[in-house]
Each structure stands twice: as structure tokens, then as C-alpha cells.
Amino acid sequence: MKTAMRNTMKSVNTKRILLPILLSTFVLGACSQNQNEPDVNVSTKDGSKTTANAGSKNGTVGKGGASSVTSNSTKGNRSNYLPNNNANSNVSDGRDLTLAGLKDPNNLLSQRVIYFDYNQSSIRPEYMVLINTHAKLAAKFPQLQMRLEGHADERGSREYNVALSEQRANSVRRIMGTQGARSQQIRTIGYGEELPIVKGHDQKSWQKNRRVEIKYDNY
Amino acid sequence: MIFTTNIIAIRKSIRNISLLFFVLFSSSLSAELQLSISKSANDGIPIYIANIAATIPGGHSGIIEADLKRSGRFTIVDRAKIPNIAPFGGTLNAVAYQDIADYIVRGKDDGNGGLSIELISTSDNAKTNYQITANTNPRRPAHKAADQIFEKITHEKGAFDTRLAYVTVINNASSKRMFKLFVSDADGYNEQEIMSSREPITSPTWSPKGNELAYTSFELNRSGIYIQNIFTGAKRLISGRKGSNNAPAWSPDGSKLAVSLSFTGNPEIYTINVSSGALKQITKSRAIDTEPTWNGTNSIIFTSNRGGKPQLYRVSASGGVAQRLTFSGKYNSAADVANNKMTFITGNSGAFHVAIKSVNGGSGKDMLSNGRMDETPTLAPNGTMVAYTTLRGGQNTLAVVSDNGKAKQFLKSALGDIRYPAWSPYLHR
Numbered sequence: 001m002k003t004a005m006r007n008t009m010k011s012v013n014t015k016r017i018l019l020p021i022l023l024s025t026f027v028l029g030a031c032s033q034n035q036n037e038p039d040v041n042v043s044t045k046d047g048s049k050t051t052a053n054a055g056s057k058n059g060t061v062g063k064g065g066a067s068s069v070t071s072n073s074t075k076g077n078r079s080n081y082l083p084n085n086n087a088n089s090n091v092s093d094g095r096d097l098t099l100a101g102l103k104d105p106n107n108l109l110s111q112r113v114i115y116f117d118y119n120q121s122s123i124r125p126e127y128m129v130l131i132n133t134h135a136k137l138a139a140k141f142p143q144l145q146m147r148l149e150g151h152a153d154e155r156g157s158r159e160y161n162v163a164l165s166e167q168r169a170n171s172v173r174r175i176m177g178t179q180g181a182r183s184q185q186i187r188t189i190g191y192g193e194e195l196p197i198v199k200g201h202d203q204k205s206w207q208k209n210r211r212v213e214i215k216y217d218n219y
Numbered sequence: 220m221i222f223t224t225n226i227i228a229i230r231k232s233i234r235n236i237s238l239l240f241f242v243l244f245s246s247s248l249s250a251e252l253q254l255s256i257s258k259s260a261n262d263g264i265p266i267y268i269a270n271i272a273a274t275i276p277g278g279h280s281g282i283i284e285a286d287l288k289r290s291g292r293f294t295i296v297d298r299a300k301i302p303n304i305a306p307f308g309g310t311l312n313a314v315a316y317q318d319i320a321d322y323i324v325r326g327k328d329d330g331n332g333g334l335s336i337e338l339i340s341t342s343d344n345a346k347t348n349y350q351i352t353a354n355t356n357p358r359r360p361a362h363k364a365a366d367q368i369f370e371k372i373t374h375e376k377g378a379f380d381t382r383l384a385y386v387t388v389i390n391n392a393s394s395k396r397m398f399k400l401f402v403s404d405a406d407g408y409n410e411q412e413i414m415s416s417r418e419p420i421t422s423p424t425w426s427p428k429g430n431e432l433a434y435t436s437f438e439l440n441r442s443g444i445y446i447q448n449i450f451t452g453a454k455r456l457i458s459g460r461k462g463s464n465n466a467p468a469w470s471p472d473g474s475k476l477a478v479s480l481s482f483t484g485n486p487e488i489y490t491i492n493v494s495s496g497a498l499k500q501i502t503k504s505r506a507i508d509t510e511p512t513w514n515g516t517n518s519i520i521f522t523s524n525r526g527g528k529p530q531l532y533r534v535s536a537s538g539g540v541a542q543r544l545t546f547s548g549k550y551n552s553a554a555d556v557a558n559n560k561m562t563f564i565t566g567n568s569g570a571f572h573v574a575i576k577s578v579n580g581g582s583g584k585d586m587l588s589n590g591r592m593d594e595t596p597t598l599a600p601n602g603t604m605v606a607y608t609t610l611r612g613g614q615n616t617l618a619v620v621s622d623n624g625k626a627k628q629f630l631k632s633a634l635g636d637i638r639y640p641a642w643s644p645y646l647h648r
Contacts, residue, residue, distance in 0.1 A: 118568055157553035157564050158594055159422060159466040160522050160529055163479065163486040163507040166463050189441055190463055194419035199391060201610060
């Protein structure tokens with residue numbers, strides 16, 4: 001468990017990790033005040049469920065994942081929300097890294113969306129396991145090709161957001177590279193704010209629109 | 220529609236330029252943007268525009284009135300205030316109306332689409348005559364008349380006889396989403412579709428001659444910068460490099476595009492020679508450098524987050540050290556420059572507004588908008604009006620505001636959200 005965490009820390013510099021934690025904690029504080037938002041039952045014991053909600057189009061975005069960070073941070077044990085540190089996880093070892101797993105809704109690999117903080121391209125720590133899992137799959141199946149599609153929310157200027165969203169996709173690619181995915185397997189693109197998933201003009205919609213989607217060529 | 224997403228189709232179509240010319244001009248003269256709200260100056264120069272009998276919608280006099288109003292410099296005098304005014308060419312003692320208006324305009328439709336205009340000063344009865352020839356677009360003679368009147372009175376060149384390019388998104392946030400690049404008259408009339416795609420179209424920019432647009436299109440599932448002739452439809456790829464090919468801005472001399480490319484892994488500003496394709500790197504930083512705009516032929520203004528947050532910088536068009544231009548506010552971006560004025564977006568995470576300032580002057584700026592999500596401001600070539608998009612009733616709407624903030628209009632599209640307005644240069648044809 002500790003080794004896994006150390007590896008994670010090594011792959012991204014400390015600043016990148018700590019800042020998002022602080023930010024997401026802050027953002028979360030603001031979110032949790034809104035009791036009207038539909039809540040999602042996120043089990044921090046069951047990592048696959050956590051990311052399942054975070055990844056689906058209808059699930060709470062940033063909230064499920066980020067709330068885990070908050071609760072775990074306060075317990076001083078950030079690592080136990082990571083799916084592959086959990087006995088119930090579907091991806092506890094290489095056996096679940098199968099192409100069929102991409103289509104299995106109970107497999108972490110079926111989750112393909114990574115969410116970001118406002119005007120940031122750094123990866124929130126709660127998405128490290130998801131990204132690493134996809135990276136390991138790519139490493140295991142060198143013929144796999146994927147596209148990382150970056151997006152931004154509607155705030156700020158449109159062309160700047162294209163660059164920002166491309167940097168988000170590049171952040172994901174960099175981490176995948178450290179886990180053995182080959183650079184020729186991964187293409188990135190920044191769509192800016194042109195293709196929102198949600199049309200609303202509020203915090204909730206913005207959270208869902210700030211994202212990188214992992215798209216496999218044939219899966 | 221006509222020029223869809225297929226390059227091969229475009230190449231084929233280039234062989235049929237004459238056919239395309241016919242199709243483009245016969246297809247879509249009916250559509251237009253809808254004016255929803257209009258506010259104008261009540262302390263502008265009072266001007267009386269006599270009715271000009273005409274068969275076109277709104278009439279020549281209505282077009283001239285709307286144009287002058289939109290500049291924020293004129294107040295249109297109610298026609299009822301001078302009843303039974305002598306018709307064009309008839310005897311008129313304008314001085315008698317000094318208390319009502321500073322100027323009186325009379326005109327006559329010559330029956331073939333041409334227009335005769337007289338501008339009479341009420342201070343001394345001085346009369347200026349203009350002969351405006353017919354145009355295939357029946358509204359343009361009135362815009363040209365408004366340009367003449369504007370220039371005579373304000374000593375600034377008029378920019379009413381110009382065009383807008385913009386992108387309209389149909390069925391946003393759904394799988395039937397469609398992007399359409401349009402060109403219309405500057406007042407939203409005569410909307411004509413230039414190109415259509417299921418993938419995003421962004422960042423149109425006009426050639427200085429006003430006959431071509433450069434834009435970014437994702438039609439091949441990656442970004443590419445294209446140049447398309449708006450009359451013939453002929454289209455060519457200018458940059459389809461790895462990474463982002465984004466934010467083209469046409470140089471005032473027409474020879475280059477300033478662009479943001481990320482093929483090195485990081486978005487930097489480059490110039491591309493539009494005839495040779497020669498590439499020159501202008502900025503080199505580890506930050507995002509994008510949204511270039513030309514400040515004359517020798518200088519480029521762009522957005523960079525090299526200082527931590529997006530701010531505006533200026534760099535020589537041949538490269539070198541960039542100088543930071545904006546210091547107040549957490550987010551300053553998306554500049555456009557015309558006639559020594561610079562419009563840009565200023566804001567923070569909660570609200571983004573349009574501001575205007577002297578491009579080479581101090582830090583003082585005037586706010587022109589108060590929407591939450593105002594974007595992509597673009598200046599008329601004489602710098603007197605700014606078009607941008609704003610969120611109204613959940614829809615991205617085109618807004619046009621005068622540089623003094625006194626006149627403002629909102630133009631909606633029945634099709635969907637409007638994005639990326641780009642004001643044309645002065646028209647030469």
C-alpha cells in the first residue's frame with residue numbers, strides 16, 4: 001500500500017499533488033453547502049463505485065471523488081480511497097486488466113472521464129488510480145490506441161480554453177506514460193469549451209464540463 | 220450545407236467555381252439575425268432623416284437611422300417634429316430647424332437601386348450631396364450613405380458597410396449538434412452560410428481584402444486552420460500540424476496569419492506566410508500563449524498565463540521579448556485591435572466583461588458590457604463599435620456596443636448559440 005502511494009507521489013511532483021488537494025478541499029466546502037444537489041452514495045470502501053459515479057455522465061462530478069479526498073484527508077489516510085488498495089476493488093491486480101473490462105460497468109476501466117479544477121490542468125489525486133489503470137491496460141495491450149479529449153467549462157476566453165483543455169489531456173498522457181503506456185498509443189486533442197456535456201451555466205454544470213475523456217479507438 | 224466537411228469535395232468544388240458562385244448567392248439571402256433589444260444615445264448629435272420611399276424592408280432611411288444610432292454618437296430626431304418636409308432637391312431652409320436637429324438628411328431612390336443623398340447643416344444650410352451606386356445587396360447603398368454621413372460629421376471613417384462572420388451552434392449539448400459558419404451584413408441582415416460541420420468551427424478572422432476567412436475547424440477530428448474564399452467557397456488547409464492549430468489572426472498587410480500552435484507540446488505564437496506556408500516562431504515560453512491579434516503590421520498582442528494567470532502581452536511580429544500589457548484583474552484575454560483601440564475580456568472566475576482602451580496608452584480602460592459570460596470581442600475597422608457574445612436567457616447572443624458604451628443592440632439567431640463574431644475590414648467590393 002505504501003509503495004503504491006510512494007510511486008504515485010514520485011510520478012507527479014509534490015506541488016502538483018498538494019495544490020489540487022487544497023483546492024478540491026476548498027471547492028468541496030463550497031459544494032457541500034448546497035443541500036439541493038442530488039447526492040450520490042459514494043462508498044469510500046468501494047473504490048470502483050466511487051469512480052463509477054464520478055465517471056458517468058449523470059453522476060456527481062468532482063463531488064464524489066473530491067469528497068473522498070476531504071474525508072480521507074481529515075482521517076490522515078489518503079490512500080484508502082484508492083481503488084487498488086482496497087480488497088473489494090475490481091482491479092486489485094493484473095487479472096482484471098482485460099479488454100473485456102473496458103465494457104464491464106463494474107470494472108474501473110469502464111470509467112473514462114477525469115475531471116479538473118477551474119483553470120487548472122493538474123490531475124486531482126483521486127483520479128490517479130483511474131488514469132494508472134488505463135495506462136497499465138495500454139501497456140499490457142500495445143495495439144490499443146486511445147484519444148484523450150480535453151474540455152473546458154465556459155468561463156474565460158474561448159481560444160485560451162482550447163489551450164487549457166489540451167494541457168489537461170497532456171497531463172493525463174504524461175501520467176499514463178509513467179505507467180508504461182507508449183506515446184504512440186495516445187493522441188490528445190483540446191476542444192476548449194466547444195463541446196459541453198451539460199448546457200447549464202452554474203458550478204454544477206461547469207464541474208461536469210471540465211474534463212478529459214478517454215476514448216479507445218475500438219472499444 | 221454546400222461546403223461540408225470533406226476536403227476532397229472542396230477540391231472538386233474548386234473546379235466548379237462559377238457554379239458555386241451562383242449557388243452561394245442565390246441560396247440564402249433571406250435569413251437574418253433578430254434584433255431583440257436596442258438602446259441608443261439620447262445625448263448624441265441630433266439628426267433628422269427624412270423618409271426615403273423605397274421597396275426594401277425598413278427602407279433606406281430606416282437603415283441609415285439604425286446605423287447612425289448604433290454608433291452611439293447620434294440621436295435620431297422623430298420625423299413628426301418636421302411635418303411635410305420638402306422632398307429631396309426641394310427648397311429647404313434648414314436653419315429654421317436649428318433647435319430640432321443639427322443635420323437634416325434627404326434622399327431619393329433612383330429606381331434602379333442607386334441612391335442620391337443630401338446632408339444639410341441646420342447651422343448654415345450648407346449642403347453636401349452623395350451619389351451611391353446600386354449593389355447586388357439592396358441594403359448596401361443605405362449603409363454606404365450612412366458611412367458618408369458619419370464621416371462628414373464626425374471626421375472618422377464610417378464602418379456601417381461592413382460584415383460580420385460568426386459561428387452558430389445548433390442543438391448545443393446534444394448528439395445532433397451542428398456548427399455553421401455564417402457571414403452577414405454588420406447589422407445582422409443577409410446571413411449567408413459559408414461552411415457547416417458536425418465538429419467545432421472556431422476563430423474566424425477576415426483577410427484585409429474582405430474576400431476570405433481563415434478559421435479553425437475540427438472537421439477531420441483534429442484541429443486545422445483553413446482559409447476559405449467567401450464568394451467561391453474555395454478552401455485550403457493552412458496548418459494541420461500535430462496538436463492544436465488555433466486562433467488565426469490575419470495580418471493587416473494580408474501576408475501572414477498569426478496563430479497558436481502546440482506541435483512542440485506547448486502552445487506558442489507563430490506566424491504563417493499565407494502564400495508560401497513559411498512558419499516563424501514568435502514566442503517561446505513554458506506557458507499557454509494564444510489568442511494573437513495584430514497591433515499594426517509589426518506587433519502582435521496575445522494572451523499568456525506565463526505570469527500565473529491569463530494576461531495580455533505584446534511582442535514584436537518578428538519575435539523577441541514580450542512585454543506585459545495588463546496588470547489589474549485576474550483574467551485579461553482575447554484582445555482585438557483596430558484604429559489604435561484595443562478591446563478585450565477582463566474578469567475573474569465569476570464574470571467576464573468586455574473592456575476597451577487605447578492600445579498603446581496607459582492602464583485606464585472603459586467597461587463596455589456587464590454580462591456574466593461575455594466573450595470574443597471584435598472591433599469594427601474604425602474602432603467605434605464592438606461586437607461580442609453574451610449570455611441572455613440561456614442563449615449565447617450577439618451584442619454590438621458603441622465604443623462610448625451609449626448604444627447597444629442584441630441580435631439573436633433563431634438557429635441557436637452565436638459564437639466567435641469577427642468584424643470585417645472595410646469592404647472593397
